[in-house]
Amino acid sequence: MKIVVCLKQTPDTEATIKLTADKQGIEEQNIKWVMNPYDEYAVEQALRLKEKHGGETVVVCMGPDRVTEAMRTALAMGMDKGVHLKDDAFAHSDATGTAKALAAAIKPLSPDLILCGRQAIDWDMAQVPAILAELLDMPQVTVVAKMEMGADGKSAVCNRRIEGGEEVVEVKFPAVLTCDKGLNEPRYASLPGIMKAKKKEIKPLGLAESGLSANDVGKASSKVQILEYLPLPERPPGKVFKEQETPDMVKQVVKLLREEAKII
Amino acid sequence: MDFDLTDEQKAIRELARRFADEEIAPSAKERDEKEIFPDEILKKMGPLGFLGGPIPKEYGGAGLDYIAHAILTEEVGRACSSVRTTLSVHISLAQLTILKWGSEAQKKHWLPRLASGEILGCFGLTEPDTGSDAANQKTTALKKGDRWILNGAKMWISNAGKAELAIIFAQTDKSKGAKGLAAFLVERNTPGYSTRDIHGKLGMRSSNTGEIILEDCAVPAANLLGEVGQGFKVAMSGLDHGRYSVAAGSVGLIQACREASVAYAKERVQFGKPIAGFQLVQEMIARMRVSEDAARLLVYQAGHLKNRGRPDTIATCIAKYFSTEAAQQAAMDAIQVHGGYGYSNEYPVERYLRDARVATLYEGTSQIQQLIIGRHETGISAFV
Numbered sequence: 001m002k003i004v005v006c007l008k009q010t011p012d013t014e015a016t017i018k019l020t021a022d023k024q025g026i027e028e029q030n031i032k033w034v035m036n037p038y039d040e041y042a043v044e045q046a047l048r049l050k051e052k053h054g055g056e057t058v059v060v061c062m063g064p065d066r067v068t069e070a071m072r073t074a075l076a077m078g079m080d081k082g083v084h085l086k087d088d089a090f091a092h093s094d095a096t097g098t099a100k101a102l103a104a105a106i107k108p109l110s111p112d113l114i115l116c117g118r119q120a121i122d123w124d125m126a127q128v129p130a131i132l133a134e135l136l137d138m139p140q141v142t143v144v145a146k147m148e149m150g151a152d153g154k155s156a157v158c159n160r161r162i163e164g165g166e167e168v169v170e171v172k173f174p175a176v177l178t179c180d181k182g183l184n185e186p187r188y189a190s191l192p193g194i195m196k197a198k199k200k201e202i203k204p205l206g207l208a209e210s211g212l213s214a215n216d217v218g219k220a221s222s223k224v225q226i227l228e229y230l231p232l233p234e235r236p237p238g239k240v241f242k243e244q245e246t247p248d249m250v251k252q253v254v255k256l257l258r259e260e261a262k263i264i
Numbered sequence: 265m266d267f268d269l270t271d272e273q274k275a276i277r278e279l280a281r282r283f284a285d286e287e288i289a290p291s292a293k294e295r296d297e298k299e300i301f302p303d304e305i306l307k308k309m310g311p312l313g314f315l316g317g318p319i320p321k322e323y324g325g326a327g328l329d330y331i332a333h334a335i336l337t338e339e340v341g342r343a344c345s346s347v348r349t350t351l352s353v354h355i356s357l358a359q360l361t362i363l364k365w366g367s368e369a370q371k372k373h374w375l376p377r378l379a380s381g382e383i384l385g386c387f388g389l390t391e392p393d394t395g396s397d398a399a400n401q402k403t404t405a406l407k408k409g410d411r412w413i414l415n416g417a418k419m420w421i422s423n424a425g426k427a428e429l430a431i432i433f434a435q436t437d438k439s440k441g442a443k444g445l446a447a448f449l450v451e452r453n454t455p456g457y458s459t460r461d462i463h464g465k466l467g468m469r470s471s472n473t474g475e476i477i478l479e480d481c482a483v484p485a486a487n488l489l490g491e492v493g494q495g496f497k498v499a500m501s502g503l504d505h506g507r508y509s510v511a512a513g514s515v516g517l518i519q520a521c522r523e524a525s526v527a528y529a530k531e532r533v534q535f536g537k538p539i540a541g542f543q544l545v546q547e548m549i550a551r552m553r554v555s556e557d558a559a560r561l562l563v564y565q566a567g568h569l570k571n572r573g574r575p576d577t578i579a580t581c582i583a584k585y586f587s588t589e590a591a592q593q594a595a596m597d598a599i600q601v602h603g604g605y606g607y608s609n610e611y612p613v614e615r616y617l618r619d620a621r622v623a624t625l626y627e628g629t630s631q632i633q634q635l636i637i638g639r640h641e642t643g644i645s646a647f648v
């Protein structure tokens with residue numbers, strides 16, 4: 001069984017995001033980059049499937065040089081090798097451009113299964129896997145919280161999280177699955193894993209080798225134009241209630257928690 | 265000179281940082297309070313290779329270089345000094361000593377089991393009446409046929425109550441003094457071997473410390489580690505590694521003090537502004553940062569010598585002396601920054617101080633480190 005995991009490197013969830021002066025992007029210098037947290041579930045799932053059914057696991061990632069760090073983390077967790085879509089031409093691709101590039105890298109691998117995170121925690125669009133499935137003409141199951149391999153080894157039964165419950169779907173391979181929290185407990189990379197990872201292959205794939213043209217990807221192809229990014233509004237100062245009767249203050253607090261904060 | 269870490273060293277820092285934050289730090293307070301040994305954490309560390317980092321792969325270790333080994337130790341020390349102590353003894357004092365002095369058969373037999381965490385190791389040098397003057401061992405070893413009969417007691421031994429294997433130092437011939445010493449690999453299940461836990465420690469309360477009692481303990485001749493007469497050298501080479509690990513752990517502790525102090529100082533408001541804005545508070549934070557960097561560089565300098573296989577005893581003593589004293593100062597300052605709140609265990613800094621306290625005592629007190637450095641500088645031994 002051949003499994004491809006699509007991986008994205010995103011800012012750490014705890015990173016403080018600052019906008020560039022022209023509001024067209026974010027300051028990247030002081031950001032700590034990590035593997036997109038949802039992609040960890042995809043990597044873990046790929047490793048578990050390989051441990052049980054054998055085969056090969058390949059991690060595919062698009063981005064500048066720094067993304068190899070996230071790829072090495074996946075390799076240290078146990079993935080076999082990587083393909084790194086690396087070309088200035090890929091920069092500023094929208095979801096369609098990104099999916100086209102990934103599809104170009106994945107197609108020659110003829111995988112049985114493609115695993116992605118349910119969404120990347122930076123832009124939160126959750127579009128790439130869906131477009132990828134269309135481009136590769138594969139079925140897709142999104143937001144998978146449980147996966148059972150079929151007895152034939154060529155299909156799976158997946159539970160999807162939906163509003164208020166779960167949907168159970170059977171899917172035939174090759175397919176694209178997006179992985180949600182709860183699907184598994186991602187492992188830590190091990191020290192021997194880290195030492196082995198440095199010897200594993202990460203194949204760079206430029207625009208020319210991908211078979212795409214400059215019009216397919218990057219800013220040129222982007223159907224989405226970002227006008228500007230806005231910073232999060234400053235957190236309003238806390239409200240303090242004092243010097244009143246306690247029951248009165250409790251009433252006011254409960255009212256505000258309900259109507260303004262909307263948390264109860 | 266290259267001050268950049270390699271990609272692997274960075275990845276190891278990242279892995280260790282995450283593991284320390286997610287798996288070690290959350291339980292540190294409770295383990296300290298209730299004197300709970302970190303069995304569960306060790307169980308998770310084993311499969312990740314954390315319990316045999318610098319041991320070569322052929323003996324079941326991860327084959328880390330000594331800088332990477334220090335980085336991992338720092339991160340563990342940042343989260344919990346008790347877990348770090350357990351590792352310092354298990355890896356540096358026990359395994360690295362066997363790696364250096366063990367026969368091929370001894371290394372093949374013991375190292376994979378220790379490095380995987382299947383069993384824990386300990387290092388029995390200190391005795392009730394023998395501390396800094398370590399050459400003055402009262403424990404005796406007498407050869408009887410193909411066995412050595414050990415009698416005596418070891419005191420303040422980390423991991424004593426948990427270890428399946430102890431390196432025990434003993435005197436084979438009193439008339440020879442230090443030249444009569446020998447080291448032995450003693451298994452817990454040897455008849456005549458028993459341990460007693462020590463409770464009520466000021467710090468390192470989640471680490472296990474105990475006494476080892478040896479009563480006509482018959483050890484096979486094949487378990488002699490090194491040769492008769494080499495015992496003191498075996499002990500000192502073990503301490504070269506143990507002190508390195510303590511120093512690295514202390515760097516992590518200083519970092520923990522700095523991070524806790526910076527976070528608290530930015531939030532605590534007095535006189536209408538965060539206390540981080542007061543120069544006298546910044547002075548303490550600056551001191552922590554400077555000693556953290558200086559200690560780290562001293563550790564990496566000793567690590568570099570270890571990687572090159574060059575003599576590192578003095579560099580390691582310097583790193584251990586500086587880092588452990590600086591860690592104590594940093595913990596004192598951290599409590600000062602926290603004010604009264606730092607005095608309660610609602611914040612971790614009081615534990616940092618109690619834990620830091622022992623590091624200037626064990627593996628050679630600060631005075632002993634000074635005497636070793638002083639002897640090196642003057643050519644005159646002040647020990648006798």
Ligand SMILES: Cc1cc2nc3c(=O)[nH]c(=O)nc-3n(C[C@H](O)[C@H](O)[C@H](O)COP(=O)(O)OP(=O)(O)OC[C@H]3O[C@@H](n4cnc5c(N)ncnc54)[C@H](O)[C@@H]3O)c2cc1C
Pocket residue numbers: 353386387388389390394395396397419420421422423465468473622625626627628629630631632635646647
């Ligand atoms: C928590 C803990 C864990 C430990 N773990 C281990 C372990 O795993 N294995 C092990 O073998 N030991 C271990 N020890 C023992 C530790 O190494 C000794 O406590 C240490 O070596 C000091 O010996 P001592 O306590 O007998 O003090 P002493 O040697 O009696 O020293 C008392 C004081 O006198 C000073 N002093 C002594 N001689 C001189 C001198 N010549 N010049 C100037 N000052 C001097 C010392 O610096 C110290 O201030 C541990 C101790 C503790 C507290």
